[in-house]
Amino acid sequence: MALTLAPLLRDARIDLGDAIVIRHAYVPLHEDTGSRGLNPNSTDAEILAYTRNQGVTGFPAAPPRLWVVFIKEGGGEARLWSVLENRGEVSNDGVRREFDLVETDMMADLHGRLVIQWSAPRRWWMNAAPASLNAVTGIADAEPIPFPGxxxxxxxxxxxxxxxxxxxxxxxxxxxxxxxxxxxxxxxxxxxxxxxxxxxxxxxxxxxxxxxxxxxxxxxxxxxxxxxxxxxxxxxxxxxxxxxxxxxxxxxxxxxxxxxxxxxxxxx
Missing domain, CATH: 3.40.1440 (GIY-YIG endonuclease)
Known part of the structure; x- marks a missing residue:
């Protein structure tokens, strides 16, 4: 039986009813605003800022507390970037909404290592319950941490x-x-x-x-x-x-x- 995302979310104590799973793709510009998107060289700070900014349409009106964020890879796969806590909407101009998001330590040992198959190619976010059925295609070895002396x-x-x-x-x-x-x-x-x-x-x-x-x-x-x-x-x-x-x-x-x-x- 193939490993899915579900047991990894449960092990991290992520409530499937209180989470969404996001898959970012590399997009040069936001179509609606012309603001900068993501690229392979985007920093963690840039990815966080990008995730904080969402459209008024096409996104949950009341998004849940936890956002499990992946970055798209080839072959329909996605690699875990981080798990964010949503502390609420802080602005809304009728086109874009900004949220107060902070990084958590949930699944920290899998950041950059966990790769899943994204089962809904036309969707960039899913509720955690259906997303938890996505198959895990790989967990890379952790990057060595240099000895500090x-x-x-x-x-x-x-x-x-x-x-x-x-x-x-x-x-x-x-x-x-x-x-x-x-x-x-x-x-x-x-x-x-x-x-x-x-x-x-x-x-x-x-x-x-x-x-x-x-x-x-x-x-x-x-x-x-x-x-x-x-x-x-x-x-x-x-x-x-x-x-x-x-x-x-x-x-x-x-x-x-x-x-x-x-x-x-x-x-x-």
């Missing part, structure tokens, strides 16, 4: 789980797996901090994978805390050949410098 690395627990799981973060896992080091976990609810280390047989990747899996990484000081409020960063990295004693000394230094034994989460 250890000095720029600040991750929430949710971010850390994504780094350890998703293909687009492969270079991040490679970098973390190539070093040992001293790291910092901050509980953003109260500001308390925990200094830890990856040494011995462990790399930063191995150590942080444990935190991604259960939140506490086996540290008794962190058990019972809500890992969703944790923020992970790197204090210092070491070559894997660095003697364990050197890493221990660095860890002790940061515990003293940040006072994490008295006012933080380190018990020793």
């Amino acid at each position: 250890f000095d720029e690395l600040i991750l929430s627990h949710e971010d850390l789980q994504a780094v350890m799981r998703e293909p687009r973060y492969a270079s991040w896992r490679t970098a973390l797996g190539a070093v040992k080091g001293v790291y910092l976990i901050t509980d953003t609810r109260d500001g308390r901090q925990y200094v830890g280390k990856a040494d011995g047989a462990d790399t930063l990747r191995g150590r942080w994978a444990a935190y991604a899996a259960n939140g506490h990484g086996g540290n008794r000081d962190l058990r019972g805390l809500d890992a969703s409020s944790f923020r992970f960063s790197v204090l210092r990295v070491f070559d894997p050949a660095t003697p364990e004693g050197v890493i221990n000394t660095a860890e002790s230094h940061y515990k003293r410098a940040l006072d994490t034994r008295t006012h933080g989460l380190n018990a020793n």
Whole structure:
């Protein structure tokens, strides 16, 4: 049985009764106003501005809250651009209407990746219920995200789980797996901090994978805390050949410098 758009919309918690699906085509100019249309080089800001501006005729009088926007491709296909929230009409001159639209994070992991077959070639928008029956023809691999460097690395627990799981973060896992080091976990609810280390047989990747899996990484000081409020960063990295004693000394230094034994989460 072919995959359709329906389960992807449901997974994103998009109510089919409160959404429309739009397919933009590349059009040099609006026929009724002569204003600029879309082209293959249109920016996200230009696509958003284009979507905000609709005609008085040929569009729902009271469009729903969510607009799932695709861009037309060859062969009757369309690629997901974004999911927008409609916050209402802000102007209407009798010819064109402008809406207050904002981007949401719904289906964000599929932006630019999800391709469907558009089943109604003469229509550029459909209510979500019939549109949900459109067949999915492809989901492209996610674009790799470049590793920002250890000095720029600040991750929430949710971010850390994504780094350890998703293909687009492969270079991040490679970098973390190539070093040992001293790291910092901050509980953003109260500001308390925990200094830890990856040494011995462990790399930063191995150590942080444990935190991604259960939140506490086996540290008794962190058990019972809500890992969703944790923020992970790197204090210092070491070559894997660095003697364990050197890493221990660095860890002790940061515990003293940040006072994490008295006012933080380190018990020793």
